[in-house]
Amino acid sequence: MAEKKLSPMMTEYLETKKQYPDCLLFYRIGDFYEMFYEDAKTASSVLDLVLTGKDCGQAERAPMCGIPFHAADSYVTRLVNAGYKVAIAEQLEDPKLAKGLVKRGVIRVVTPGTQTAEQGLDETRNNFLMSIFYDASGFGVSSVDVSTGEFLTTTCAGVKEVLDELSRFQPAEIVCNQAFMISGVDTDYMKDRFNLIITELEDSVYKDEAATKLLEEHFHATLQGIGLQDRDLARLSAAAALSYIYDTQKNTVAHISNIRYYASSQYMIIDNATQRNLELTETMREKKKRGTLLWVLDKTRTAMGARMLRRFIEQPLINRAQILARQDAIEELCSHYIDREEMSEYLNTVYDFERLLGKICYKTANPRDLLAFKQSLHMLPDIRQELRQFKAPLLQEVYEGIDEMQELYQMIDRAIVEDPPVSSRDGGIIRKGYHEEADRYMESKLNGKQWLADLEQRERERTGIKTLKVKFNRIFGYCIEVTNTFKDLVPSDYIRKQTLTGSERYTTDELEKLQNEILGAEEKLHQLEYELFCDVRDTIAENVQRIQKTSHYVALLDCLISLSKVATSSNYCRPEINEEGRIDIKDGRHPVIEKLIQDGMFVANDTYLDDAQDRIAI
Template sequence: MDEAKLSPMMRQYLESKKEVPDALLFYRIGDFYEMFFEDAIKASKALDLVLTGKDCGLEERAPMCGIPYHAADSYVSKLVSQGFKVAIGEQVEDPKLAKGLVKREIIRVITPGTQTEETALEEGKNNYLSAIYPGNSGIGLATVDISTGELYSLSVSDSKELLDEISRFSPKEILCPIGFLEDKELSSALDSRFSLSITEKEKEYFGKEEADKILSSHFSSSIPGLGLEHAPLERRALGACLRYLYDTQKNILSHIRHIERFHREDYMLLDLSTQRNLELWETLRDKKKRGSLLWVLDKTHTAMGSRMLRHFLERPLRERKKMEERLDCIEELCQRYIDGEELREYLDSIYDMERLIGKISISSANARDMLALKSSLQFLPVIKRTLSSFSGKLLQDLGQKMDALEEIYTRIDECIEEDPPLSIKEGGIIKSSFHEEVRLFREAGEHGKEWLNRLEEQEREKSGIKNLKIKYNRIFGYCFEISKSYQGEIPDYFIRRQTLAQAERYTTVELQDLQNKILGAAENLQQLEYSLFVNLREELSRELGRMQKTAKEIAFLDACLSLSKVAMQEQYVRPKINEKGNLTIVDGRHPVVEKLLQDQSFVPNDASLGKEEKIAIITGPNMAGKSTYMRQVALIVLMASIGSFVPAKQADIPICDRIFTRVGASDDLASGQSTFMVEMSEVSNILRNATENSLLILDEIGRGTSTFDGLSIAWAVVEYLAREIKAKTLFATHYHELSVLEGKLENVKNYCIAVSKEQGEIQFLRKIMPGGADESYGIDVAKLAGVPAPVLDRAREISSFLNEKDLRLQHLDFEEAPEEKFVEDFPEKSLKLGERGRKNFASALRKEEKEVLDCIRKDSFESMSPLEAINLLFSLKEKLR
């Protein structure tokens, strides 16, 4: 393209485009944002816009499309949701005052992780941007929400921990250095779930010196002062986050005031599999909030309260004192029902203060946002007084320390009109009583004609000239017009302006002042109101710290009120917290299933795991409720850890360091892993990372392979958990043979799901009972699922034959299975289940069976003719008989 032939405006456009080559450039021209060339082609397809052309000095017209500037937010959100970045090229000077080409600059770049428009954000969920920096000693992770000003950092040791932590945040965008792509497995796993932004500006974004410099400058503190002197990887990730925000927002981001560092040992660890399997904030099947634990617990009245409750679930506590303090808070709110309802009513008037504060910081707040903030502050004094009357530590501290921000409320109330327009440049946003000039300008605009009539009458009476009139002329403005017959009576303070054929025109100092007020009132008023509003916004930006602190306190209160409301409505009880490792639940219920059943009664169940009984082996048919039971135990432990009451009659809950779940599996086609490989990977992770203080939920271990291998693996896993890890474990299985372990291992106990079978029909009683199941009822479940009768009949015939002949386990006495011998250096060792399993079970085979197996191993079937193979097969069959 020959830029010399382009028009001046198109050359200006291309200069701006060079700043953002990877973004679609919205270029402000008059009342439209226009796009040109490749940007226009891409945007027209993505937004379904008409593609036109513009003469720009070249032989061919430049492709062009555009949108109205006032509707830009919805178009930007649509593009960003499709993976585009959008740059806003705005006019930065008044076209009326510009000499030549209007000056334009890129004022902002919008990406998935930097959106602040309300229409693009979920109220109860943060919009996070993360940055990753891998090093030899681990990986640094930083996460920021520009809409609320929250900034977090932590270090993890490997890619598995990184995936677990990122899944808690679920960022919309992740920044990575280009070298990160070398870890193809990790980068692929992240890119399949999130939006990766690989930057080639590695030194500029992730450099050590650059990161330290930007952190020290932004927070006005030294690196040791920020507590980051021993966290070099975190510093680089934090620096990348801030630099990226500076580059895209073109703003100082003064609302990002604090770094909250997470230490993994302070919180219960929930890996990605556990978060997904327990359906904490979305369901497995349709990814909806309804049907998740958050859906049950979230009765908040504010968006920031909903986000705070989500934070509770993301990071359950491990410190008993903090757990008890939250439980005290919930209990007192339940006891003081009237005060709780009053507080909830006050919260109804509170908008999303955190995001309003963010908009003030980045100078995007308008007058309506100010009114929303004022409404949010209205009841803070009475909330503060109400909380001060509570006796619990957390609530009382809130009441005593909460800043009611009364002077900020007063300032907004004095300044902003009650029904302002959306734009801050159209006037009508500042009260007349707030500023004298605003009052005068507004009066001039509203009462100008009345003032002119009054002055005309005043001068007519004063001069005695009865036909004196005030007229308007585009050149001379307002003038007194007097016919020539009164020329001898003209007052000496009248100033001649124009001579007409039959009259003369005059002005006075008073008329000139009035003219200036009237003619310049509208434009001057708009400029003055805009200036006053910007001053107010800057004034409030100096109070961001105070407002953010109060917003966090309101969010915490809202989350606690939500938990107390659920506790009262659903008849939850306060759990006891113990550090002895004992888990006791009486009449526990699954919080989500119970809620979804509505009028149907949920069958409660007990649970007991402690020092004497660490592992519960649970048998029973599919659909009988094993998975529901195990999940409900895990959810009750989790709820207690966030300080919530729990769905049970009684509960004594231990402090757990982790909850692991291995519930169901599916093929991971992206990484080429089968269902069984995924299952074994999860089992491996559990066996290598679980401790005595962990809670394990294991469902159908070994189901993805042959019965022989599956049973061997399941058996070995139970033995290892019982003898080595000694974690509290719920182990559901279809392998009834494992029930013999109750006698072999002292801390293993059998349970089963009660089933009633009458006249060939089964009924699931949903009750957990001591003992093992006598059969699997698989065919009965198949019947319930609608499998055709001929298939069911044939299945019963085959089942009867197999049970009679017991082809797999004939002559095998599980009571005599050899004792497990463990290698001392686990987790580095391998279980070698296949080899050991073959030896264990081979020792129980008959002589004839061993001979058949040896023959199969030695003979080369590939060289046999079909007839030879058939004869060999017949002879082997006869030997077995």
């Protein structure tokens, strides 16, 4: 393609496309994101869009399709779910103020493992990006959920252990070094089995000094402080994950504030095949929740709780003390039915703290997101009040761990109106009385409506046109509309602005003056409201660790209540934990089959297993 013949805009488009060859490029032009050439052909096929053409300075028109900018999230989600990456190039300056070509640049890249839009996420499960680093000494495996900030890392000795981690985390995307791709691992199997994409990163990402610097600067701590000293495999995989997130998000990721190293020996190891056969969280054939252990146990009320319960099931505890602590909490909740149900109702109105925080830190949260955050904070004092009476150590830990953050609640309540718009740019966000200058603009805007009403009444009386109306049009501004029936009565000082089928639109010197005053105040008010909204949003973002800690304990409480509810309704007993290599079950009932069988026909069975004899008694 002879680029020298292209139009300036198309030349800029192709320069941007060169930087993101593995992505579909959404290129902002006015109120649309446009795609060109092969990207347009691909997107039109996947999204069922009409493929058109655009003059680009060459003999042939460039294939083109487009979507409205305000609907971009849903289209991006469809493309990402189909396995594509999408680079979004935004206008970086106001077209009205631009001299020549409007400056554009890619503001983020959306991939299966870095999605943050609600449309692309299942609120009941994490969306993990997994980073794998391989060398002759083994594998480093890191998993991060960009939407919640959860970040975990470990090391594996061989491919089987890596597959077990894949089964444990079910990532949407893998990034890895070149050595992993040629290590003998069956990447085609991984893609098909786990429905993911694999991206090979440049070797420069894995340089020792650069990796260490990136981690220490991001977490504001030394390697020892984040638990990665002398853990080179985990360190390099974690740094690669963080580097990829920076490259795609092009934004602050302050909510990724902690990284936790874990050993697989901390949990029961359930390999890939066993997890599938047990149907713990999805059935083998239909990939559905119904008919699984999760389906039986999930009575959670919050999205955070649902995600944590899934992890409980996929990563069973093996530490006796931790198991007993969980049992003690569930038993006490079972014996306090009324208090448990009260807390469950409170939890029902708690939104997804983790993902709300992610949007706040990414600066994509809208006014209604802040209202949801406020509503969630509102319930925390009531939840803690109910928890005060419980004695189980784990429930006491939950009580101590929940931070009510009422100063944040009060700030949002003072600042944001009860029913704000979705957009943070259109005004109508800030409460009257919160900011003196904003109040003055609001007063001018309110007076402006009365000024227009008075003008309309005066003009009706002056002209004798009873149907005369003062209207607003986004293109032409304020105007006086007169139907054709009365246009002969129009005064000579009326200036025609627009001709319609059944009417004419005019302006006057007085109306022009009012328009300048009203629209000037409104424009300044919208800008000030946006700035005040950003101040509130950024203040919340400064409390990342407090919010994440509270979110963890709210989720834990939700899980414990859910398990307690199921234990009560199903008449489950508390098993005794022994370390004698023996399982002895009397009148055991399969939790899933019992629920699937109709009319209570399930027959309880005894089961005995031990490690001393090569037999099983059922």
